[in-house]
Structures are given as structure tokens and as C-alpha cells.
Amino acid sequence: MKLKRVLLWLTAGLSLVMIILWQLLFSEVNYYVTSVAVLLLSMLPLLLRYERKRSSAREIALMATLIALAVVSRAAFFLVPQVKPIAAVVIVAAVCLGPQRGYIIGVYAAFISNFIFGQGMWTPYQMFALGMVGLVAGLLFHRKNKKRPPHWLLAAVGFVLAFAVYGLFVDISTVLAAYGNRVTLQGVLSVYAAGVSFSLLFGASTAVFLLLFGPVLMQKIDRIVRKFSLLPEAEVS
Helix, strand or coil: CHHHHHHHHHHHHHHHHHHHHHHHHCCCCCHHHHHHHHHHHHHHHHHHHHHCCCCCHHHHHHHHHHHHHHHHHHHHCCCCCCCCCHHHHHHHHHHHHCHHHHHHHHHHHHHHHHHHHCCCCCHHHHHHHHHHHHHHHHHHHCCCCCCCCCHHHHHHHHHHHHHHHHHHHHHHHHHHHHHCCCCCHHHHHHHHHHHHHHHHHHHHHHHHHHHHHHHHHHHHHHHHHHHHCCCCHHHCC
């Protein structure tokens, strides 16, 4: 388990470093190239597990279904800025399936949904940010043979993750786009101050969606996991 967590954090760290270096040093590189590289890095832990025959087709199908649900949930609120259930879906998936799968679901959900909302230099940052939301949620709440977190606690953590974690990493793209390698503290503070209202709205909507739909979705996912024995025995809650 320690090795898996180290590999997961290493994958996430390499993704972030690659994204920032791309923006600072190779801004002419197509953002699709960077996005695909992040996707491949994100899949590395799962591919290594699959080679050891610990992943099943049903498990991958469940993850694909949750990615599709996250994409559809974001698309359904296309006309309402920052009010999107996508982070709530990723958090619930991570709580039920663990940090590794939560990270992968978040990364892929951001990339695929941007084919609807628009791809751009911000895409890799959104991918990493949403992946980190899933990773942290899974680390906090995914435990063997323990009850799911209370609704209010899940909503509170969802607010913090959507507001602070997602907002922190996504706004890096704005900082680098505006200042490049001439970043100043004043510039960073101005960008983050301007984005506070958007991050607050995204965090609040995530908390509301978790309160309304989180428990039901967790029950459905847990039922599928138990019925088909999708996860390794050591990871089943």
C-alpha cells in the first residue's frame, strides 16, 4: 500500500511539474500533447496493477461509467457558470473506489468534458486539479471496513477541495498565461483574488450536490462493487 501511494503521488507530482515546465519553457507545444502525456502518467499505476492481473474488465467498465457520469453532469449545467456537479461525482467515486481510481476519473473527466466546454492551455491544469480532488478525497475517506463519512462532513470536505485544491491549481494557468516567467507576488495575489468568487461558487455548489446526491450515489457504487467483487479484497469497504 505504501508503494502504491508513493507511485500515485509521484505520478501526480510529475504531471504538475510537466505542465508548469511546458507553460514556462515550451509554450508553443500543442496543449493536446501535454494533456495526453498527463493522461498516460495518470494511467501508469492502473496499468502496472493490470499487468499483475489485479484489475478486471468490470472494474475498468465501472470507472469508464463514472467518468461518463462526471462528464454528463458537467454538460447538464452548461449554462450555469461554476455550478457543476463534476467534482462531486469525482469525490464520491474516490470515496468508494480509492484515491488511485479517483485521480484517474478526475483527470479523464476534465479532459473529455472540455470537448464540450472548450479545450485550451487551461485543460492540463483542470485535469490535474480535478485529479487531485479525487486523490485527496480517496486518501481521506476510502478505508477498509469503515463506515462512509457523514453527509455533512463529506459536503464540507467537498467544499474545501473544490474551492481550495481545484482553485489553487487551475489559477496557476491564469498566472502563467498572464505573467509567464515574470511572475510576481503581487501578480499572483491579484489573480487569486479575482478568482475567489468563482472558486467559492464552485465549492458551494459541490457541497450542495454532495448533500443532495452523494449518499445515493455512494450506495449505488458500493452495491455494484460488492455484487461483482470488483475491487481486490484488501480494498473493499
